[in-house]
Amino acid sequence: MNAPAHFPKPRLLIVEDDEGLQRQLRWAYDDYEVLVASDRNAAVDLVRSAEPAVVTLDLGLPPDPDGVTEGFAALETILTLKPDTKVIVASGHGARESALRAIASGAYDFYQKPVDIDQLGLIVRRAFQLHELEGENRRLESKVGEDRTVLGSMITAAPEMTKVARTIERVANTDVSVMLLGASGTGKELLARGVHRTSRRRGGGFVAINCAAIPENLLEAELFGYEKGAFTGAIKTTEGKIELAHGGTLFLDEVGDIPLPLQVKLLRFLQERVIERIGGRRPIPVDTRIVCATHQNLEEMIAAGSFREDLYYRLAEIVVRIPSLAERHGDPALLAKHFLARFAAEMNPQVKGFAPGALSAIENWSWPGNVRELENRLKRAVIMADGKLITAEDLDLAAPAADGLPVNLKAARETADRAVIRKALAQTDGNISGAAKLLGISRPTLYDLLKQYGLQA
Numbered sequence: 001m002n003a004p005a006h007f008p009k010p011r012l013l014i015v016e017d018d019e020g021l022q023r024q025l026r027w028a029y030d031d032y033e034v035l036v037a038s039d040r041n042a043a044v045d046l047v048r049s050a051e052p053a054v055v056t057l058d059l060g061l062p063p064d065p066d067g068v069t070e071g072f073a074a075l076e077t078i079l080t081l082k083p084d085t086k087v088i089v090a091s092g093h094g095a096r097e098s099a100l101r102a103i104a105s106g107a108y109d110f111y112q113k114p115v116d117i118d119q120l121g122l123i124v125r126r127a128f129q130l131h132e133l134e135g136e137n138r139r140l141e142s143k144v145g146e147d148r149t150v151l152g153s154m155i156t157a158a159p160e161m162t163k164v165a166r167t168i169e170r171v172a173n174t175d176v177s178v179m180l181l182g183a184s185g186t187g188k189e190l191l192a193r194g195v196h197r198t199s200r201r202r203g204g205g206f207v208a209i210n211c212a213a214i215p216e217n218l219l220e221a222e223l224f225g226y227e228k229g230a231f232t233g234a235i236k237t238t239e240g241k242i243e244l245a246h247g248g249t250l251f252l253d254e255v256g257d258i259p260l261p262l263q264v265k266l267l268r269f270l271q272e273r274v275i276e277r278i279g280g281r282r283p284i285p286v287d288t289r290i291v292c293a294t295h296q297n298l299e300e301m302i303a304a305g306s307f308r309e310d311l312y313y314r315l316a317e318i319v320v321r322i323p324s325l326a327e328r329h330g331d332p333a334l335l336a337k338h339f340l341a342r343f344a345a346e347m348n349p350q351v352k353g354f355a356p357g358a359l360s361a362i363e364n365w366s367w368p369g370n371v372r373e374l375e376n377r378l379k380r381a382v383i384m385a386d387g388k389l390i391t392a393e394d395l396d397l398a399a400p401a402a403d404g405l406p407v408n409l410k411a412a413r414e415t416a417d418r419a420v421i422r423k424a425l426a427q428t429d430g431n432i433s434g435a436a437k438l439l440g441i442s443r444p445t446l447y448d449l450l451k452q453y454g455l456q457a
Helices: 019-028 040-050 069-081 095-104 117-146 159-174 188-197 216-224 260-272 298-304 309-315 331-347 358-364 370-384 409-427 432-439 443-452
Strands: 011-015 033-037 054-058 086-091 109-112 178-181 206-210 249-253 289-294 318-321
Touching: 011 019, 011 040, 019 033, 019 117, 033 040, 040 054, 040 069, 054 069, 054 117, 069 086, 069 095, 086 095, 086 117, 095 109, 109 117, 159 188, 159 318, 178 188, 188 206, 188 249, 188 289, 216 260, 260 309, 298 309, 331 358, 331 370, 331 409, 358 409, 409 432, 409 443, 432 443
Parallel strands: 011 033, 011 054, 054 086, 086 109, 178 289, 178 318, 206 249, 249 289
Antiparallel strands: none
């Protein structure tokens, strides 16, 4: 039979020079590992070595048992060494004045002698509960800081992008065709790589081609390859991008720019999973997954007759819409910090951060060019910066445009709350305490708002 699991008791330090009261408190607090100190030096040594979560501290310690000098000196030292320690101060000397001074100095609570064991026990128990809760909150805060990279490489703190990432993770292993719809610069290729990296095809190749960047008369050869002698200049047989991605993923960026004749050939590949190189007569089986992207409205193109509807449905088995950077509140500042650190290390190590107002300007800018525009502005600002801090002027950011808040007052308040909470979290790197201080509210209030607005990670 296995022995029951042993869980260490929480540590309670009693700083008290009355030996009789020491014994009484030891007996009363059997649920804790009780440590005892009779003076300031002994108390400080135990705080350093044992790190108790809760301390009960008598202000009247030797060599000043009738005063409070030693007690307050001990309080200051304990909180300097371990700021998260919950110190419960006890004294019979000038109770009201001592209580106000102790709380102002950072004590958790205060009680007046003579000691009521039951009352003190209740205060001690609550102190342990608060210490445990704050420790859990710190762990969650650190997790928020860590959980800013999704799909292995995309940096975000916005729920909108987290939802996109979760959708991609769910469909990655299904082998369905994925279409990414979003404005230029929103990170479509990064997400396409995320599809590949989280799929069972990650051992194969990831091949990308921008259909808008290749002349129409060359695009077919790029996609399907060609046999030697198929046309003037074809001096050797060359595999196309579809064939090169066999066993892996082919990313077709700007798929809306594929000309209609070539759309027919691409549709045949998607239906039959075979290709024919230009000038070839032999069908070649190819196992390639297609992920495509476009900033164009394909439904309008279908209505206009410039994009085949049957091809659209083959490519768009799963459609993922990517929000613009302006819709991802908190992400502009978060990404700006990432780009600054990267470019400063590469190009201008004297740049250390942002001047006051720069991050607010970044968050309030509309970013029509999305992440690509933000990256380019940061690169230019870091290269050209004269000082250690990047300013809004370095980034060439003008005054923000109107915010477009809804007319409904409740909806406007919620929209404003969401935006400012995300900005505060971004500016404090996800630190809940720092964000609450920046917002001028308590941590419990901020946690309630995060839960209310669904902003929790």
